[in-house]
Amino acid sequence: MQMEGHDKTSSQPVQLLLLRSQQDGKKQSCFSHLAGTFLRDIMLRIEGLIAAVFTPVKENGDLNLDIIDQYVNHLVSQGVLNVFICGSTGEGASFSLAERKQLTEKWVSAGSGKLQNVIVHVGGISIPDSQDLATHAESVGVQGISTLPTVVFKPKNASKVAEHLKMLYDAAPKTPLLYYHLPGYTGVDILIEDLVNAVEKLGVPTFSGVKFTGANLKDLRRSIRLFGDKYMFPYGCDEQMLCVLPLGCRSFIGSTYNYAGRLYNKLIEVYKNGDMEMALKLLDKSQSLVGVLFAHSFDAGINKQVMSLVSEIDMGPPRHPIVYRSEGEMKKVRQELEEAGFFNGIY
Amino acid sequence: MQMEGHDKTSSQPVQLLLLRSQQDGKKQSCFSHLAGTFLRDIMLRIEGLIAAVFTPVKENGDLNLDIIDQYVNHLVSQGVLNVFICGSTGEGASFSLAERKQLTEKWVSAGSGKLQNVIVHVGGISIPDSQDLATHAESVGVQGISTLPTVVFKPKNASKVAEHLKMLYDAAPKTPLLYYHLPGYTGVDILIEDLVNAVEKLGVPTFSGVKFTGANLKDLRRSIRLFGDKYMFPYGCDEQMLCVLPLGCRSFIGSTYNYAGRLYNKLIEVYKNGDMEMALKLLDKSQSLVGVLFAHSFDAGINKQVMSLVSEIDMGPPRHPIVYRSEGEMKKVRQELEEAGFFNGIY
Amino acid sequence: MQMEGHDKTSSQPVQLLLLRSQQDGKKQSCFSHLAGTFLRDIMLRIEGLIAAVFTPVKENGDLNLDIIDQYVNHLVSQGVLNVFICGSTGEGASFSLAERKQLTEKWVSAGSGKLQNVIVHVGGISIPDSQDLATHAESVGVQGISTLPTVVFKPKNASKVAEHLKMLYDAAPKTPLLYYHLPGYTGVDILIEDLVNAVEKLGVPTFSGVKFTGANLKDLRRSIRLFGDKYMFPYGCDEQMLCVLPLGCRSFIGSTYNYAGRLYNKLIEVYKNGDMEMALKLLDKSQSLVGVLFAHSFDAGINKQVMSLVSEIDMGPPRHPIVYRSEGEMKKVRQELEEAGFFNGIY
């Protein structure tokens, strides 16, 4: 992967910090401290926002694939050019393997020529089924896959997790692979620094980094410092973005990028320009928005319904066991979002 | 203590307390306090031991289905006539949906005419995939299915769990259904008393009871007292069996019944005859055996390997991420089991 | 320690199973498997019920010591002759060191000639302060002391806990000492079997056993089997008493013995006589009572207020942060207790 040749005259919207995957063969922009690093072809490098997308369904709960074309346009219009599908936001755990394959296919085709990277989470299920999803994902041309550790029988240490990643490499030997670090849910609280060392020892050619949704920011920083020139460490807590920008974190996977992408793209831009005051103002705004969601018992359901409300694309209800909020409650949510200034952005 | 009403002249091995499923159309023997209850045709009622069976694989990890015929004979020879497949002991979470279907088919065919009940755990995955397994299980003629609650998105209360059970009823409307209560793993710590009330309110015609692997024995007793004439509440902690026999618990699902079935059948028998001293002696023996396993970091792996050792049927290795113990360690385990008197039973 | 005047011709209710301490030099009644054991002079042996007593206060929260004489009579009238003070039920953690000393003194004097054993919990605070309480307790003549492990800095293993117990022995070298096993609160989840081994290795002459409030009943049984002839293992879950009687458990520390002592004494008696049916009936009754408390968000506060209601001795409010239930709520509680048959006992 090549990092040279970054210029600002690219045809990308100026507010984007996004690095396109090497796979599309185009030139990339990147921060200086990453430049000059030799990266293998099968590696994923993304800067900027990656939307953890919702899974649109009809009122009866069936997939609503057709709407995804519109969804892609909505993202692109905000300068969000990368997606992470079938994760927690996408309720991946609530969809069948067949549905997850359909979603993968649709996102790849709908994103063609528009999105830069489609990453699909293939974990949270048995390893053989996960391998099957990985093989499928590779066959349809995703830019990356991602997996959680096994959680019924938990790996005892980083080496065991590395073995697991190797098994996914076996199933999809040409597709960049991210480890999904979510210790608050999985209970697998290894250090990412240890994981990368174990992966390098074992050899997992497609390993490309870690989606970091943990509280140990020291581990995040050490991983970036030691391995940031080789791997990506997208951070998973949207409303704490400003806490990790100073640590050198350059990519972000989150759900609010679906409908507040401009705000966060702006935040990254002003941060890069050294305008900390504006960066904090934008963070505060993002926290006000999220505050509304938390006041309504934040979960993947209210989040999905806010997406429908904001994007005017009907995402449909969440699946069991998540509660579908009433029209009355959503009216109140809209009002509170308005009061929080969501619809007349400073960004 | 009297357990009158248990038919000792039955043609079943005398140590069995097993109740055949209503489905085979035969008369049931049961404890007096259960007698006279009207049971629907689709309901499961079992007394005695249900082995949570291991999943035999070849050295390369592929299913070893052929060996299951031999496995069935091994169980029957101990008076164990019921199996629970694809649970934790069976590493269900490590096998693909296709493999779980193959296992279901094989256990049903191998058990035909020998086993009384084959129950298959179809949970721990997305609900649509779980429904697919349930429909399949019904089509091949299992006696029961079982499910965990969803764990990525957790149900907020008993009513939500009841809704989930209803969805499995929809998929397998003729197959008795057990809820698998395992709060230590799932984090879903509802009261079973509340669940049964919610199920009865909602209406889930196939609901047959709860596999109870929790520490709240008050909840277990209340459930048995209030609903024990309608539903079964098999207990899941083998080595604490004597703690719940006085609570009226009459069925047991566990892994050690695979290789210590005679001991536990004997324990139940002497308990019924009021011989508490011998019952305690047998419990102590079971705890000594289990003590050996715990001294070797008990998990589904060491358990599976002890099964191979005792039954002389090669179960193969555990799947990732469980560690496969070395031959050296297993020699030590054998020696310790011998010292614990496992191979010259008092039973 | 005074045990005078208790014998089987005494006016005590016949249903008592209480074992007097070895210290009074008299013969013990005990279950056969315990007989003939050599017991050191400083050791505590109790059979039967030990009430974890409430701490009576005035409306303003100050200690109400005077009422404790009446409290003692209330216990004795139920055949409850042992108390455990300043534990969770007694809100020990909410009282100052000075208050805990006052309570200890009062219980010893009020219990003189009436109670058999006063055990005081001196833990849950810094070790030097705990040693101070222990020394004080010894000086005023309690029959036993008890301690939790340290919880801010947690002991890493059983040996560390044994060291802690040794430090209390140093402070009170003539007073029997119990370890308070409460892993659900402390997070110190050692095996009691390991602890006793560590204690015996280190040498803690006053060690007398373990108040067992854990869910690992296998560990409880193994401890009783291996060490039950030397130490006591009082069980802490009142409403599961019938689960541990078959394990050889013979002593019980709990809060409901304050107001349902007769019921539990009866339960023990009928169990010893082999009447399992009646034992279960009594357990069910106890669970119905406890059920009322749980329906009102069980905590040390509602429990204390039920004690006032039943005993007609005013225990006063709980201390911060426990909520003081309103008169209205308590009227409802009384009604529900009546409906549960609490006031016209079958015992």
Added chain:
Amino acid sequence: MQMEGHDKTSSQPVQLLLLRSQQDGKKQSCFSHLAGTFLRDIMLRIEGLIAAVFTPVKENGDLNLDIIDQYVNHLVSQGVLNVFICGSTGEGASFSLAERKQLTEKWVSAGSGKLQNVIVHVGGISIPDSQDLATHAESVGVQGISTLPTVVFKPKNASKVAEHLKMLYDAAPKTPLLYYHLPGYTGVDILIEDLVNAVEKLGVPTFSGVKFTGANLKDLRRSIRLFGDKYMFPYGCDEQMLCVLPLGCRSFIGSTYNYAGRLYNKLIEVYKNGDMEMALKLLDKSQSLVGVLFAHSFDAGINKQVMSLVSEIDMGPPRHPIVYRSEGEMKKVRQELEEAGFFNGIY
């Protein structure tokens, strides 16, 4: 990035951001967004580092008070002018109430004319004993007190915690009071935003802020944004300092400020000057140091021994149950710290 309004002509060492307490009657320098706020006399406002100090003891474990004069000089020489005593680092939970009073007295007298603020943690014990410590602390002239919530009986919500704070106000009505937010230990996971609202509703005149040792940085930022002009929110994770500086966090309580105070003072200084690259370099250095401690099973013991090693003031051993590392291990630690460049600082 601009931090205008900070008085660089002050007589304080240039690297200090410290705000002296209002109590000394002098003028304060502060960041512009804090300026102009009316501050009550009893309120504490500190900027910069607050060392959570160790408790020096002799080899036999007795307090070693004499050494504290030297300790103060060591802190001042690093530009650390505030201390937090009897917290986790100071093993407060391992010392008696009498010892905690002695420590308070000694720190106040030793710090007189040298330290700006002595804050003493008076919590983690019963409220009446805590009130006694608070009254004592006020009588000897500390600048602030701090308390954890009650943990045996946990407060159900922020209002209950506010009530608790009010009780400490009652005991020390002239001493600024901090709430110690440590949900990872206490399990009391309220939002600080909610707490401040509850405190303001109830009225706790001495309330001065929250020692924030939690992972919810969104809550930290919201608290600073909404209440930062009135209260202080010192952050408790030293090695993540750079994550919260952008959030407006201006005070820090931590253990490594005892021996790496210069490094962190420098970090704050360069951050204020907008030199993010150097700030990150300094953070990396701090993480390397902490990395050595974690490689030796970080706890208050290894930390205390590193303090002895670096300061050449003998802190003595940790108290039970914390393990005292051997001389051999400490030699290794010294070597690793040297390799990490600790003794030839870039700061």
